[in-house]
Amino acid sequence: MSTQSDKHVIELMAPARSLESAEAAIESGANALYAGVTGLSMRPKRTEFGKDEFPELVKTAQSQGVKVYATTNIYLKEQDWEFFKKKIDEIISHGPDALIMGDIGAIRYVSENYPEVHIHASIQASIANPEAAKFYRDLGANLVVISRSVQDRSEIARIHEEVPDLDLEVFVHGGICFMYDGNCMMSSYWKQEWDHDPLIGKDRLIGQNNTKGECQLVCKRACSLTDGEDFSMADGRLMRRPDQVGLSNIPFFVENGVRILKIEGRAMPISYIKEATKLYRTAIDMYLEDPARFGIKADWQQQISALIEARLEYERQWHIA
């Protein structure tokens, strides 16, 4: 179990997709931001920070006591390696508080060449047991993000008990994949094609979720479960879950060594980021102030419903729903 003093270092981490969204998240109570850097994160370019924006983000956030974690969690292919090395050097020079990484080769490269840099093992690594947490610690990670697909939350407690020297992060709110993170190739199985990528100056295959986050949301498409012949057993979608909501888990997370509570949604509108951050700030503060009196408030349910509706609206806008 964590001590009361540990509870004071709990960070609420919000997504930043632009300087404007970063400001909104900070105003709403985020202690930390995660931000994709052009070409190295797993989200669309419109949500990533460019060469000039990233240093400004770091400066703006850190000057207000807010940490910045650079999301650099693509799985690297040969075509990406030189670009990655150049870009990582540039990112590190701007002084983010940590790099979020998934690729084992990339983690080893950074831990060997930049030993002072903190590394967070990404959700892409699907860390779901204490031994996996130890593996990434030994590889150089200072923190691991626990798989948001862990079925039994007691596994989080077990990881903390067995690896107390490692910081833990969980996704507390937001969209969730049907597949384990880092274990989905449905997109490129369905459709991928060659195109020129000006960032790396090479042609590359576009449409791989696992390597570049170019998810084509196969799990949200209408389909039928059949016996392979003519008999349709049911119609539906692989993934119809709304946002993952972790308000009621806050006490458990805090008491079991989780240091960072993360809100998913770099691709979501700024209003979503703002409202989700505000809600979780309120809930975390309430718990930290008086754990015994913590409980879900009636108006939180309304706010959650609004967030779920906002995600559905986003999905409709992108023709997913």
Added chain:
Amino acid sequence: MQGSVSSPELLCSVPTSAVYAEADLSPYDGAYLGQSFCLKVDGNLLVDVAALRAAIGELHQAGKKAYLTTPVVPNGPDFKAVRRAITAAAEEGIDGVEVHDMGVLRVIKTEFPGLKVHTGHFANVYHVETARALASVGADRISPSYELTLDEKSDFTPVLKEGTELEVPIAGKLPIGMAHSCLLCLSFPSRVEVPCHQQCADRRQLEFNNEDWQMRCAGTAMLMAEDLVMIEHLGKLASEGYSALRLETSVESGEKISALGFEYRAALDDAVAGRPFDKSHLEAVSALAEDGICNGWYFGDSGRVYVEMAEHMMEGAG
């Protein structure tokens, strides 16, 4: 064409004791035992430890390699079962254990230091430096991601000279996604949990009707609907020096595993001996595929697509 090419191991996946009993594994050099998608599968060799021990013994007696596969993301009680299976397999002298999860890799290296480790498809190895990083922590054989093209896989071959083995898939239904819950035990689409009735043993497809394509549903895993077919490319693969060629047959019957094995064995022997490719093997394995064939990932196309080899190249293949 390649008269002096050495023959890679020809391997298949044998998920359960029933499939093991049914399959004629004589065409193969070895097999991966166990079903990595779900431990609830009846007769899963990862759980039926007595059957696992017997299978390892029989394979060794037949002069074949026995490998154990392990779950993709084990947690909770599953992890205990994995430890139990590895312990039994180690006692029987297993030739290697396939891991996707780095926790399992760590357990083997710390608790069973003599065991060889193969990292599987879901270990997400997309770059040669990642392969080297895994080799540095004890991986003996690497399976580069199935999503990579033939050329991208070729970028890994320098590690062969560094003592790391490489394995690539050549047939079967490749897994394309691993879920945390079973689609067939969640009463699709309502998501109400229902008891496991081993529906995954039957053919279950997810059909995307408006888009005219499908996937095979194995409960917690989604797989290609089509069969991967690389039989006409074995000459190239053998000449690249790959250590092992794998038929991913985790959802296939023993009968089909055997039939595929005989075709691939004959084609591989021809390729290694430098004999021309016999197109009847392609026809035979295509006929075994219930939902068509594919190889798109290897050639930079969508995974479900089949890219035909040019006629003049096929004549020279082998």
